[in-house]
Amino acid sequence: MILLKDIAEIRSGVYLNTPPGNEVAYMQMKDLLMDSPEKIASFVEYNPKMEKNLLQKGDLLFAGKGTTYLCTLFNLDIKAMASTTLYVIRIQNDKVLPEYLCWYLNHPNIVSKIRASQIGSSTPLIHKSTLEEIEIPVPDKATQRKVMEISRLQERETYLINTLAEKRASIVNQLLINEINK
Numbered sequence: 001m002i003l004l005k006d007i008a009e010i011r012s013g014v015y016l017n018t019p020p021g022n023e024v025a026y027m028q029m030k031d032l033l034m035d036s037p038e039k040i041a042s043f044v045e046y047n048p049k050m051e052k053n054l055l056q057k058g059d060l061l062f063a064g065k066g067t068t069y070l071c072t073l074f075n076l077d078i079k080a081m082a083s084t085t086l087y088v089i090r091i092q093n094d095k096v097l098p099e100y101l102c103w104y105l106n107h108p109n110i111v112s113k114i115r116a117s118q119i120g121s122s123t124p125l126i127h128k129s130t131l132e133e134i135e136i137p138v139p140d141k142a143t144q145r146k147v148m149e150i151s152r153l154q155e156r157e158t159y160l161i162n163t164l165a166e167k168r169a170s171i172v173n174q175l176l177i178n179e180i181n182k
Contacts, residue, residue, distance in 0.1 A: 005132035007093040008101070010028050012064075012128065013082030014053050021045030025080035027055070028072035029063045032072045038080075055080045058098040060089035064103060064126045073098055087131060096136070100144035103151055104136060138139065 004010065016026055031037035033079035040080075055061075059074045065085045074080070082088050090103075091098055104110060113134070118124040 001135040002093075002133065002138050004089070004134045004136055007091060007096050007136065007138070008060075009090045009092055010128055010131055011088050013084050013086040015084050016044055016081065018044040018047060023079060024050060024054075025076075025078050026079050026083055027061060027074075027086065028083045029066060029068065029070070029085045032061060032063070032070060032086075033068075038076050038078050041080070042145045048134075050081060053081050055082060055088065056090065058091065060091075060098060060102050060105070062087040062089055062131065062133070065123055065130075067124060069111050069126065071102045079111060087126075087128065089131070096138055097141060097144045097148070099148050101136065103148060105134070110134065118177070 013027075017143050020043065022043045025031075025038060025041040026044050027037060027041055031041045054072045057075050057077075059075055061082055062071045063069055063085060064087045069090075084106050088103070091101060114126055114130065115124075117130045118126055138144075
């Protein structure tokens with residue numbers, strides 16, 4: 001087990017008071033919940049002072065404020081920055097795959113531990129120090145890849161089961177309507 005702070009740099013997103021533009025996406029929690037955050041994010045004008053805060057592919061965005069402790073992998077080909085509601089987690093260790101770390105931080109057991117550490121009631125907050133102290137099991141990369149593949153397959157299975165259930169319900173409902181209208 002390795003502490004998150006020993007394998008990654010964790011920093012808060014930034015507050016921008018910059019004119020609207022079309023150069024830099026200002027990522028917020030609501031954007032991460034959508035399928036295409038690059039299409040719905042607010043965009044601002046680029047300023048050279050932003051350079052140190054620009055996101056890189058492989059960065060993790062962790063929602064540190066609110067009630068949804070979601071971690072997502074930033075893999076977009078756009079200039080973007082994280083808002084103050086997000087923590088940026090940049091892995092500093094080549095033994096950990098970003099996808100694996102993101103999966104681990106989204107695991108229900110870890111989310112429960114994080115939620116138990118939240119502060120405040122109207123807009124709960126997770127302190128950076130709480131994230132830093134999360135213990136991460138770091139198996140070899142082959143095992144990390146297997147975990148990710150199984151996770152993807154599980155997500156696909158869930159999607160297919162839900163789609164099948166919806167279609168079955170639709171067919172049954174149509175058969176019942178047909179029966180009533182005879």
